[in-house]
Amino acid sequence: AARYGTCRRMIKAIINGRMTDCVAPTDRGLLYGDGVFETMALVNGEPGHWQQHLQRLQAGCSRLGIEPVDELLLAEECRQLVDGAGRAVVKIILTRGSGGRGYRVPVRAAPTRILQLHDWPDFPPVCAQQGVAVRICDMRLGHNPVLAGIKHLNRLEQVLARQEWDDAGIMEGLLLDSGNQLIEGTMSNLFLVRDNMLLTPDLQRCGVAGIMRSQVLELAEQLSINSGICQLGMTDLLEAEEVFICNSLIGIWPVIGVDEWVLPKGPVTARLQALLAG
Numbered sequence: 001a002a003r004y005g006t007c008r009r010m011i012k013a014i015i016n017g018r019m020t021d022c023v024a025p026t027d028r029g030l031l032y033g034d035g036v037f038e039t040m041a042l043v044n045g046e047p048g049h050w051q052q053h054l055q056r057l058q059a060g061c062s063r064l065g066i067e068p069v070d071e072l073l074l075a076e077e078c079r080q081l082v083d084g085a086g087r088a089v090v091k092i093i094l095t096r097g098s099g100g101r102g103y104r105v106p107v108r109a110a111p112t113r114i115l116q117l118h119d120w121p122d123f124p125p126v127c128a129q130q131g132v133a134v135r136i137c138d139m140r141l142g143h144n145p146v147l148a149g150i151k152h153l154n155r156l157e158q159v160l161a162r163q164e165w166d167d168a169g170i171m172e173g174l175l176l177d178s179g180n181q182l183i184e185g186t187m188s189n190l191f192l193v194r195d196n197m198l199l200t201p202d203l204q205r206c207g208v209a210g211i212m213r214s215q216v217l218e219l220a221e222q223l224s225i226n227s228g229i230c231q232l233g234m235t236d237l238l239e240a241e242e243v244f245i246c247n248s249l250i251g252i253w254p255v256i257g258v259d260e261w262v263l264p265k266g267p268v269t270a271r272l273q274a275l276l277a278g
Helices: 028-032 050-064 071-082 156-162 211-222 234-238 267-277
Strands: 010-015 035-043 088-095 112-119 132-141 170-177 182-185 189-194 197-201 227-230 242-247 251-258
Touching: 010 071, 028 088, 035 050, 050 071, 050 088, 050 211, 071 088, 071 112, 132 156, 156 170, 170 251, 182 197, 182 234, 189 211, 189 234, 197 211, 211 227, 211 242, 211 251, 211 267, 242 267, 251 267
Parallel strands: 132 170, 132 251, 197 227
Antiparallel strands: 010 112, 035 088, 088 112, 170 182, 182 189, 189 197, 189 242, 242 251
């Protein structure tokens, strides 16, 4: 049986302007995770929040010292990739390019552009409608302010966290940092509602600042919902009136269970979902 959130196959890929599935064995993205990526929803042939994803991609390149991507070229390659597609997933990977053995950055590395088109994941509709159960992961995220916020290719912490469970009823795992502060989910950002305040974890030391996370904060402002970014711990989670997770593919999923703790789907989450759905 197909598992939730899986893609049945990769439809096609464009690498440096060519329709191919081959990457050089000397590519630093493969060797060292030296690069950044973006994942976005394709709806009716249009990648959602294109400009926001592009801005974060460029910000990640700047942080890592990778040559900025040609935005017009990337947009054209994306148009070629999604031609004729309906609802799907677009993934853009930008690596530093090929180089010799060793960590030292090549003097003249030419970045590698990888664009992939995937089938839409088989997320059950009840996830958004009724909510999902999540767990607290044993894995703890390390602190690295230099990499915090960007979507770099080093995802081993998330990979190891996702290996912790194989229960089809658990849709996500929540991650704390080495100081036991709540940070995010393995594939999502986290929000709590407490005392009529919408709160999301501070990501200055680790974590990914998701595009949907920013969108939710903007939606909250439109609805005149007080919101804040702050340090949050397990006590905050256990005392929350509502909890939800979000990303660019799933939108907003209410959290109705954290390990043995049960929560209702709350009104703030429902309002945000409705506004997001338009």
